[in-house]
Amino acid sequence: MALMALAVHSCAKCFRKRGLKNAVAFEVGGDFHCKLSLGSKMSSSKLLISKFYKSSRSKHKFAEKLLEEPDNYGPARVWNRSKLLKKVSFSVGYDDHHGLIEDRSIRKDQGLNLKDLDDNFHVSLGCKKFPSIIMGSSPQVELYDNSDWHSRIRSYSVDQSCNELVPNGKPLDTDGLSEKRPCVYPCIPSVSSSTVRKVNGFILPSQSQLHVLESSAFMVCEDDTSTKLILDKPISCIAGLSKRNWHKLEDSDFHTLRKLLHHFPRTYADLQNPHVGIEDGHYLILAGRIFASKAVRLSCSLSFLEVVVGGEIVHHDSSSECKVDDIAGGGKKVIYLHLKKFFRGTRFTNQPFLRSLQQKHKEGDIVCVSGKVRSMPTENHYEIREYCLDVIDNAQDSSVCVKGRSYPIYPSKGGLKPQFLRDMITRALHSLPTNVDPIPKDITEDLGLPHLHEAYIGIHQPKDLSEADLARKRFIFDEFFYLQLGRLYQMLEGLGSRVEKEGLLEKYRNPELHAVISEQWSSLAKGFMKSLPYSLTSSQLSAVCEIIWDLKRPVPMNRLLQGDVGCGKTVVAFLACLEVLGSGYQAAFMVPTELLAVQHYEHLHNLLDNMESSDCRPPVALLTGSTPTKEARMIRQGLQTGDISLVIGTHSLIAEKVEFSALRLAVIDEQHRFGVIQRGRFNSKLFYPSSIAYMASPTDASKGDLQMAPHVLALSATPIPRTLALALYGDMSLTQITDLPPGRSPIDTHIVEGNDTGFEMVYQMMMDELQAGGKVFLVYPIIEQSEQLPQLRAVSADFKSIQTRFPGYKCSLLHGKMKSDEKDEALRQFRHGQTHILLSTQVIEIGVDVPDASMMVVMNAERFGIAQLHQLRGRVGRGSRKSKCILLGSTSSSLSRLKVLEHSSDGFDLAKVDLLLRGPGDLLGKKQSGHLPEFPIARLEVDGNILQDAHVAALKILGMSHDLKQFPMLKAELSMRQPLSILGD
């Protein structure tokens, strides 16, 4: 009770002094529906109630009722009472009721005997009447439902504090509040009013303070854990952020400084000091002087602020009368900007508030204003409603500001307006110490990139577009750099000795350096090469030499073999397998489809059959989802015992129950069809030495091999541009096959509109081809006719009509809904010439090899990507027969995009086009694009050189410190970035 009495008494005193009574009375009777329990004996309470009576007669009954029911409050009211008490305490300038009772000076002011007071106040009584108040351990109770109240009451109670307003007209809280919050700078000295500076309508620490803050931040940054927290601190650490704005940001997912600062501008408006006429709707930036500032009460709930800023602009009309005395020479005139802002709500109409508003913009202040102008009836006068006003301390700076400045335009997020976000970001920037950059300075300087702090300023508050562009480059670099660093770091972590780690890095630094000559291959690989029905192209040969060099090393290989369609990657991979088989180990060859598995299996068998000595032919098995259970069990057993040396199969190979006795090489064909995790699964199938039935003496097996993960050789027929390959497989060495087997003639490609004439022409070409002994692929976008997409031709629907159209020639059907054996059979018949036309969906896109197929027709070709069409086209022209490919577009407008295929047969060029047209996601197909790491601002299709720089920089850093111990900030940053997104899976 005594506590309450004191609070009320203090309150009453302050009311007289500060005119607070209205506010408190309003709160008591109004918004919060609180019931104030006041003891009738208390003179101070009477005073308060009498104040209520005077100020608001309508509250009379309400107050009387309160007096009558001091003990009838159930627990439901407790919170409200406590809340009200807090409000009262706060309204008289205390943070909470503890502050109030501890202020002895106030007690003395009341003429109260402090001892008596303390004695009279019985804790248990207090707790009974006010159960929420537990002395000594009172938890922090939220004072107000929203910070409006907080700042509002502050604005009444503290004369000078009502001087800051956010642009949307809502008062901001003052320093006192922000001081209580944790700050980015752990040892920030409190900001005194004499040292604050105002920018953009915010109270900010002065330059000298920032200096102090930065140095303290730097000291903190010496410590690893604190370092990583700076950008990842909650946004509540932003100095001067009101609770309301904090909640707004939190609700829109801006939880940390980083999140907020990474909300980059969508674009920049070119803010030029006007040189020509100013028109309605122009964005304008102007440095000038405040001529007048007036805050007016328009009605009981509406007030209005108008600030007039005058500034000179270059003026081409020399006859203008608007010259001003202090401007020397002609060609300049002064324009006046009327910055207008309305405030709705009774709380914004009282005189102290209006006075403080007015005082905020002092006449004579030099300011920089920006916003969208609207001309006023008076010449040279313009109105701006949504404006941004920066106070320039130093008048000389005004010249700097008027030069063309880029005005950031932000995308809105979570309902937050761009203007609001801009203000919040400005605030966050001021809370950012300069030493936030985890990347060593020399790395970024060598590349001509700005420091991270400069980059944040540059992207959010650029002086001009080139500064913004440079900042953007820095952020792109970061995106790529951490991806590369993460991948390489993970690989190094998996290695044992320092020498091994250095060896790995060296391999990436000089990727094409090493190869072994064919004489050093195993006898099995040499014998296999000899028996091939053709000789390897020079590209194929050097690819095998490179791969075998890697296979001979005790470090797991991770290599991507890339080459255009039909260049002969399969035989290179077979040779790699035979090399490890020849050294006494096992190999596994994983492909994405059963069709391909069967094809490779048969192909390898045919090649092995050509070998002179049948004794050394290794046992090879085929394991797919369709392999009969009994057979599959036997194969798995064979792999476990080592009876089977090479297995070709689908995903079944990475199933848990498949165990190898000595797996040394995993080949992954069309590897982009598999995710990183699937590729990584092979790694768990470690090599364990065991009694292998078929066992040549292992020449390379050493102690280090015993637990070594298998080498991985990934094949990719999608000619991904190097940039993309690096982004996707930054941890892989790259081997490329750049030439095609001899005797291949380019495929004639024709783009035809799919109207009646077009179809007639194409059918005629097909007939000619068939009559000349050729075989034709017909490719369709869908299997069944669709009502939603009637313009698309379906493979099942066309089957009969094509059969009728080409009597005497047999057709077969191939699509994803068929059973495995039906698909195998269809392809087998086509390959062996039992059928002449294969109607198929894009299932044949991957790896299907029918060397004498000589014509392909693609229906609704515009439905496919450029790179995909190139892959499809690669199914023909794989033999010596001259081949053609017809791309039938549904409409004439769809043809232009396809034209590029008519002129180019270079897969890499076409992939680049596709990358530019559709982006990496579409180029790689759905499955793989899901494994692409996210690059918020980088674009792989245009920022390739930065990716390369990032790769080199990551190698440099890891070269200096394999475990990043030398770079604790970098390590912290890396661990902060999600490992899965680094992996891209």
Ligand SMILES: Nc1ncnc2c1ncn2[C@@H]1O[C@H](COP(=O)(O)OP(=O)(O)OP(=O)(O)O)[C@@H](O)[C@H]1O
């Ligand atoms: N050096 C060569 N000389 C002649 N023919 C070759 C040579 N190398 C491979 N071939 C043949 O070229 C055809 C295509 O080879 P392969 O299937 O290995 O190509 P690929 O690169 O895997 O193609 P895709 O990307 O379409 O899967 C096969 O029929 C193969 O026998």
